[in-house]
Amino acid sequence: MFKSKKSNSPKQARLPKKVVPQGWLGFLQALPMQNVAVETGQEKEGLLPLTVKVDRPRWLVPPLSWVLPVSRRRTLKLDPIGRGIWSACDGKIRVEQIVEDFAKRQALSFHEARIAVTQYLEVLVQRGLVVLIFEEEAKRS
Amino acid sequence: MELQETIWRGIQLHLPASWELLLFSKQEMKGSITFADRYRYRLQVSWQKMNAEPYLKRMVDDYIQSVRSEKPEGLVRRSDSHDWRGVRHEAVSGSVSRHLRYFRSAELLLEVVEPLAEAPCEPLALESLLPGISPCAPADAGRWKAFGMDLRVGPDRELSRCEVHPGLARMEFTGDHGIIESFSRRGMLSTWLKGSPGEWLELSAGLTLKDCRKDVSSLYGHEIHSLRADYVKKPSGEWRSRPHRYAANAWICPKDGRLFQHEIHAPKRKRMAEEPAQGSLSCCHQISNTLSHV
Numbered sequence: 413m414f415k416s417k418k419s420n421s422p423k424q425a426r427l428p429k430k431v432v433p434q435g436w437l438g439f440l441q442a443l444p445m446q447n448v449a450v451e452t453g454q455e456k457e458g459l460l461p462l463t464v465k466v467d468r469p470r471w472l473v474p475p476l477s478w479v480l481p482v483s484r485r486r487t488l489k490l491d492p493i494g495r496g497i498w499s500a501c502d503g504k505i506r507v508e509q510i511v512e513d514f515a516k517r518q519a520l521s522f523h524e525a526r527i528a529v530t531q532y533l534e535v536l537v538q539r540g541l542v543v544l545i546f547e548e549e550a551k552r553s
Numbered sequence: 554m555e556l557q558e559t560i561w562r563g564i565q566l567h568l569p570a571s572w573e574l575l576l577f578s579k580q581e582m583k584g585s586i587t588f589a590d591r592y593r594y595r596l597q598v599s600w601q602k603m604n605a606e607p608y609l610k611r612m613v614d615d616y617i618q619s620v621r622s623e624k625p626e627g628l629v630r631r632s633d634s635h636d637w638r639g640v641r642h643e644a645v646s647g648s649v650s651r652h653l654r655y656f657r658s659a660e661l662l663l664e665v666v667e668p669l670a671e672a673p674c675e676p677l678a679l680e681s682l683l684p685g686i687s688p689c690a691p692a693d694a695g696r697w698k699a700f701g702m703d704l705r706v707g708p709d710r711e712l713s714r715c716e717v718h719p720g721l722a723r724m725e726f727t728g729d730h731g732i733i734e735s736f737s738r739r740g741m742l743s744t745w746l747k748g749s750p751g752e753w754l755e756l757s758a759g760l761t762l763k764d765c766r767k768d769v770s771s772l773y774g775h776e777i778h779s780l781r782a783d784y785v786k787k788p789s790g791e792w793r794s795r796p797h798r799y800a801a802n803a804w805i806c807p808k809d810g811r812l813f814q815h816e817i818h819a820p821k822r823k824r825m826a827e828e829p830a831q832g833s834l835s836c837c838h839q840i841s842n843t844l845s846h847v
Contacts, residue, residue, distance in 0.1 A: 508591075518740065518741045519811070520720060522573070522591055524740070
């Protein structure tokens with residue numbers, strides 16, 4: 413943007429050197445893959461429960477663990493839209509393709525679909541249900 | 554290359570149809586909008602209101618000098634085109650183009666930046682796009698065209714809010730005397746729309762509406778649901794509630810498949826010329842052409 417110290421005086425206008433931030437190509441090229449340890453439950457009221465075992469928190473040691481009922485399993489219920497994204501995470505389809513399919517299915521623009529899918533994948537990754545394989549990792553493996 | 558028209562803050566842009574508006578400023582005096590293709594940001598257009606023409610030549614010279622002193626390894630050259638003063642900085646990491654032009658009639662300085670190319674992308678002929686970037690004609694004052702909506706607002710309206718989420722674009726304008734006018738376009742209807750747009754209008758108002766008057770009209774394949782009602786609201790900064798009027802139109806565009814909504818909240822004491830005017834929100838080319846003639 414133009415830097416202008418106080419007023420709109422033309423003498424003070426300067427061209428800045430900052431350039432707009434770069435893209436999201438790396439993420440689009442990633443391969444999402446389901447965690448094989450995830451257990452799929454019985455679908456109920458259109459929601460599909462997925463359960464994954466989680467590590468015991470470091471602070472959860474006896475005698476605290478004897479009294480605090482902290483579950484070692486985490487469940488996330490997927491709605492039909494989420495299920496579509498989850499089922500596409502097979503380690504072969506790139507995020508870009510998932511976004512494209514989602515955009516077609518929901519009649520959204522590419523970037524609308526990209527943001528929706530990206531946010532959803534972030535949740536799945538945070539919950540340990542999905543891992544993302546990036547290009548360098550894929551080459552290495 | 555198919556071009557698509559975008560109008561934002563009185564600036565008209567004809568850019569490739571595959572580019573989407575991803576970043577925007579709401580301010581009138583100074584701001585920018587950024588377009589992206591599928592993989593990266595492609596173009597940033599910045600504006601600044603200036604009551605006098607700036608020394609564009611000096612600005613460009615200063616920029617070239619500072620780039621040369623800071624990054625001597627790159628090649629910096631002038632690339633003036635179509636009344637735009639430009640600079641192109643080429644380096645191993647990529648290139649950046651900047652073009653500047655002052656529009657005296659609109660008292661507007663525009664800068665077009667083609668950001669640093671990092672990812673592989675189709676080559677951009679920026680010079681061919683520059684003539685398509687200019688302030689709007691006076692007849693198009695108050696017109697906005699973005700996020701699939703083509704809308705017109707009165708001269709007293711100011712863009713106060715703009716939210717864009719997957720499947721939802723909403724622009725809110727505030728006018729004199731506490732009038733709020735908003736336009737929205739909503740997608741993914743199968744997941745949330747239960748019933749008709751008319752029923753949804755009543756629910757989405759989120760108000761205790763009185764004296765509701767509903768109507769449905771058909772216009773060139775578009776079934777337009779309208780709702781007029783009264784409600785009581787306590788304006789911020791006031792100690793007592795005041796009667797307000799709510800007027801809204803909603804329809805599903807058969808071509809686009811999305812729900813369009815135009816609503817106005819206005820204090821009742823004002824004479825109710827504040828009705829969603831036909832043609833102030835257009836969803837598709839067909840309705841845009843027809844409504845403008847109604």
